[in-house]
Amino acid sequence: MSKTQRLVYVLLATLWLIASADDVSAADPRAEVVTLTAEDVAEPITLGRAWRYWAGDDIQGADPTLDDSAWPLVRPSLQDLGKVRLPGGWSGIGWFRRKIRTDDSFGGVAGFFLYQAGASEVYLDGKLIAEFGTVSADPTIEKPFSPQYVTSLALEPDIDHVLAIRYSNVAGNVLGFHFQGFSIAVGEVKSLTREGIRMIRQYTAFMAGGIGIFGSFALLHLLLFSFRPKALENLFFALFAISVVGIFAAEVQMNSQSDLSRVLWFHNWFITFSITMALSALLVEYRVFWGQIGKTFYLFTAVATIFLVWAWTRDALTNLVPIMIFLAVIYLEALRLALKAIIQKKPDAWVVGSGFLLFTVWIFVSTLRGLGWISISPELVAATGLGVLALSFSVYLTRQVVRTNRQLETKLSEVELLTEQTIEHERRAARKEVERRVLEADNERKTAELEEARQLQLAMLPEELPTLSGFEVAVHMTTAYEVGGDYYDFHTNGSEICTAVVGDATGHGLHAGMVVGVAKSLFQSWCTEPDLAKLLKQIGKGLASMHRRQASMAMVLLRLSPGSLKFASAGMPPLLIWRESTREIEEALVPNVPLGTLPDVDFLETEIGLDPGDTVLVMTDGLAELMNPSSDPLGYERASDFFSQVAHLEPQAAIDSLLELANEYHAGTPLQDDMTLVVLKARG
Numbered sequence: 001m002s003k004t005q006r007l008v009y010v011l012l013a014t015l016w017l018i019a020s021a022d023d024v025s026a027a028d029p030r031a032e033v034v035t036l037t038a039e040d041v042a043e044p045i046t047l048g049r050a051w052r053y054w055a056g057d058d059i060q061g062a063d064p065t066l067d068d069s070a071w072p073l074v075r076p077s078l079q080d081l082g083k084v085r086l087p088g089g090w091s092g093i094g095w096f097r098r099k100i101r102t103d104d105s106f107g108g109v110a111g112f113f114l115y116q117a118g119a120s121e122v123y124l125d126g127k128l129i130a131e132f133g134t135v136s137a138d139p140t141i142e143k144p145f146s147p148q149y150v151t152s153l154a155l156e157p158d159i160d161h162v163l164a165i166r167y168s169n170v171a172g173n174v175l176g177f178h179f180q181g182f183s184i185a186v187g188e189v190k191s192l193t194r195e196g197i198r199m200i201r202q203y204t205a206f207m208a209g210g211i212g213i214f215g216s217f218a219l220l221h222l223l224l225f226s227f228r229p230k231a232l233e234n235l236f237f238a239l240f241a242i243s244v245v246g247i248f249a250a251e252v253q254m255n256s257q258s259d260l261s262r263v264l265w266f267h268n269w270f271i272t273f274s275i276t277m278a279l280s281a282l283l284v285e286y287r288v289f290w291g292q293i294g295k296t297f298y299l300f301t302a303v304a305t306i307f308l309v310w311a312w313t314r315d316a317l318t319n320l321v322p323i324m325i326f327l328a329v330i331y332l333e334a335l336r337l338a339l340k341a342i343i344q345k346k347p348d349a350w351v352v353g354s355g356f357l358l359f360t361v362w363i364f365v366s367t368l369r370g371l372g373w374i375s376i377s378p379e380l381v382a383a384t385g386l387g388v389l390a391l392s393f394s395v396y397l398t399r400q401v402v403r404t405n406r407q408l409e410t411k412l413s414e415v416e417l418l419t420e421q422t423i424e425h426e427r428r429a430a431r432k433e434v435e436r437r438v439l440e441a442d443n444e445r446k447t448a449e450l451e452e453a454r455q456l457q458l459a460m461l462p463e464e465l466p467t468l469s470g471f472e473v474a475v476h477m478t479t480a481y482e483v484g485g486d487y488y489d490f491h492t493n494g495s496e497i498c499t500a501v502v503g504d505a506t507g508h509g510l511h512a513g514m515v516v517g518v519a520k521s522l523f524q525s526w527c528t529e530p531d532l533a534k535l536l537k538q539i540g541k542g543l544a545s546m547h548r549r550q551a552s553m554a555m556v557l558l559r560l561s562p563g564s565l566k567f568a569s570a571g572m573p574p575l576l577i578w579r580e581s582t583r584e585i586e587e588a589l590v591p592n593v594p595l596g597t598l599p600d601v602d603f604l605e606t607e608i609g610l611d612p613g614d615t616v617l618v619m620t621d622g623l624a625e626l627m628n629p630s631s632d633p634l635g636y637e638r639a640s641d642f643f644s645q646v647a648h649l650e651p652q653a654a655i656d657s658l659l660e661l662a663n664e665y666h667a668g669t670p671l672q673d674d675m676t677l678v679v680l681k682a683r684g
Contacts, residue, residue: 033099033160036106036186044113044187051076052097055088057137057166061095062123064162068097076167078117078181092170093137098163100186102155110153111189116182117260118144118169124153125161139170144260150189171315173260189525190542210248215445216438217241217390223434236283237393243280244390246273264314271311271323275304278330284393285334285356289341289349300330335360348399355392466492470562472681474651476659478622480671485512486620487519487553488676491527496561499527499535502678503555504572504620506594518543519553519595532557532568533603536595540570543596552596556618560680565608565616570595573621576640578647580613585644612684615647615654622675626666634665651679 034045052071054061072087076096088094102110114120119133119142133145155161167182174180218241225234250270254263279301286293307323338356341349465473477486485505492498501523505515522542529535536557543551554571567575571594574587590604610616619639626634646657655677662675 033101034186036100036102036110036155036188044185046183046185047098048077048183049073049075050098053087054095055086056091057093057095057168059095061097061166062126062128062164064125064164071097076165076181077179077183078169079179091137092139092172093135093166093168096165096167096182099160100153100155100163101160102157104157106157106188109189110155110186111150112153112184112186113150114147114182114184116144116146116167116169117173117175117180118142118167118171118182120145120168120182121166122151123162123164123166126164129153135166135168137168137170142168142170144169144171144173146260146263148256150193152189153186190545193521193525193542207248207252211245214241214244214248214390217394218245219438220434223437227430227434233284233287236280236287240277240280240284240393241390243273243277247277268311271320272308274327275308275323278327278334279304281334281356281359281389282330282337285337285341285352288352288396289337289346296333300333331356331360348396351392351396351399355389359389461488462490466490466498468492468498468560469496470683471498471560472651472683474655474679475677476655477674477676478671479674480622481508481674485516485553486622486674486676487516488678489520489523491524498560499532500558500560500618500678501527501555502558502572502618502620502676503553504622504674504676505553506551506596508674515543515551515553515596518546518551519555531605532559532566533605536568536570536603537601540595540601541599544599546596552594554594554620558618558680563610563682565610565680566605567608568603568605570601570603573619573624573636575608576617576619576643577608577610578615578617578644579611580615580648581611583644583648585640585647587640610682612682614682615651616680616682617643617647618678618680620674620676622671622673623662623677625672626662626675627669627672628665629667629669634662638665651681654679654681 032050034047036045050073052068053074053076054068054071060066074086074096078086078090114122114130114132116132119135120131121128121135122130122132130151132147134141134143136142165182165184169180172180218238221234221238221241225231225238228234247270250266250273253266254270279297282297282300283293286297303326307326311323335353335356338349338353342353461477465475473490475488477488479486485508487501487503487505489501490498491500503516503519505512505519507515519539522539526535526538529538536555539555543553556567556569556572556575559566567588567590569575569590570592574589577586577588578584579586588606588608590606592603593601608616623639624634624636628634642658642661643654645661646654648654649657658677
């Protein structure tokens with residue numbers, strides 16, 4: 001699963017399973033039986049209350065016929081276990097049960113997302129349907145796990161289904177808001193995914209904006225320090241900005257991990273950068289106001305070292321209130337220094353003082369939010385607090401430079417005109433050099449981001465081709481840009497039947513790559529659908545639901561079984577079939593519009609009989625659009641002729657030979673589009 005998909009579901013967990021844990025929607029999640037209706041499609045239900053609970057692990061808690069009416073009703077979030085006693089106690093493992101049903105109006109495929117601090121086994125009507133980690137009362141066996149995907153629920157309408165969860169958290173992991181248990185959101189799968197896509201756009205924009213802004217601050221002040229090493233305030237402020245970038249990056253990684261040990265690792269980096277951010281803020285104040293580092297700073301550094309050693313040696317996500325209080329004390333000291341500078345009328349002290357005042361308010365608001373005492377948007381708070389402080393620092397340093405320049409102008413007023421012109425020339429050269437380096441660094445960053453996006457897209461492709469009893473398969477993909485829009489995938493039920501997909505997203509670059517990511521998720525969710533036409537229509541509806549221009553894709557689905565090939569196509573080039581008996585090429589084409597362009601298009605499924613030795617070429621339009629040096633496209637007729645020359649070979653050899661013919665034709669002319677080739681040879 002890609003990091004983008006993981007972030008979608010993690011954000012769903014954050015919104016529905018914590019912030020909305022006590023919400024009451026159209027179907028009351030506190031009722032004994034929760035009923036999903038058509039109204040629940042727009043907003044899934046968070047089941048945060050009224051679970052039947054049994055302490056320990058010595059009964060058949062998954063049995064749907066078990067009478068659990070005597071079990072106490074609890075909240076499975078297990079928040080504040082030290083303050084609130086759980087009926088029956090909590091030994092680190094137990095059973096939780098809830099009843100759920102759908103009525104005739106629901107109509108969609110039900111699904112759930114589980115947010116947990118430990119490990120769980122999920123049973124529906126006595127049948128194990130999902131395992132997230134390893135459940136055990138033995139801490140050496142238990143393996144906590146953070147689910148990153150939506151799981152389907154097969155719910156017959158108007159029937160009370162028993163949802164039972166065997167849950168353990170022997171290690172005592174604590175997530176946000178003292179959360180030690182689990183919570184679950186249920187609803188229609190399509191609604192869950194659609195809401196997740198909307199949220200990931202907002203989350204990605206905020207995190208990318210924060211990393212970009214503070215990364216630019218860090219780069220700018222590092223460059224200023226390189227030009228003037230004595231100005232240590234630039235180095236300290238760059239360290240502050242780098243710490244903010246590290247906090248954002250660590251949070252993104254925390255939200256994309258399933259293994260809680262990895263979450264803990266990135267969380268420790270989050271703590272580390274939070275501490276370095278606080279200490280570097282103090283360093284900036286000591287430098288700009290007092291010119292030397294105070295003794296209090298070394299005391300804070302010693303305490304910070306102790307906290308960091310504790311954080312990096314713990315083996316569970318434990319409560320971090322002491323660290324939060326420590327950071328609050330540091331920022332109170334920073335505020336005190338700023339107010340002292342204002343009282344002593346230090347030049348422009350009010351600029352930094354105002355920034356630290358708002359920043360300290362942000363720290364305390366964040367602390368109260370972390371303790372669960374208030375509810376407020378973290379993005380709004382972070383943007384206000386960090387943004388104002390960074391702006392105040394930059395304004396102060398800028399005014400300091402302006403003040404220095406004015407002093408120099410006064411002292412140099414008697415210097416001859418030629419000297420003034422020389423100094424101005426040198427200043428302009430320095431500004432251009434700064435701009436050049438900033439632009440160069442920005443280009444390198446963009447190049448690195450494109451390479452990362454390319455690697456991410458390659459990771460979405462199958463690691464290896466399936467082994468089938470009736471076919472031999474070979475695949476080749478060449479992208480015209482760093483990030484391509486072509487896509488292929490396979491899903492098998494063993495070695496007899498395989499469902500394959502080949503797609504070509506509209507456009508190029510990052511936009512096409514995002515469409516590919518969505519298409520892969522939709523294919524993986526629906527690939528078991530026996531009717532290819534229905535499967536194609538479901539994927540098309542998913543793309544159309546993005547409500548975005550050019551979020552479309554040409555696609556062909558194939559179902560391979562010995563001696564037979566079924567396919568359904570949406571805007572793709574024809575399949576080329578080479579018959580060994582006649583050594584001639586046949587074309588198989590079912591015209592239709594690409595997916596995502598029209599929401600209610602119906603598609604056709606077509607079956608083709610294959611004899612041993614027959615070979616099929618599935619391709620995107622990149623091969624036909626190859627240009628020779630005279631700008632003459634290869635075309636489908638030449639592509640068919642090329643294939644007829646190599647179709648008798650083994651699949652991989654056929655692709656290699658076909659690429660040689662194509663390379664001879666375009667003779668190094670840049671590709672106009674991505675090119676994907678899939679060769680299937682039938683076996684007896």
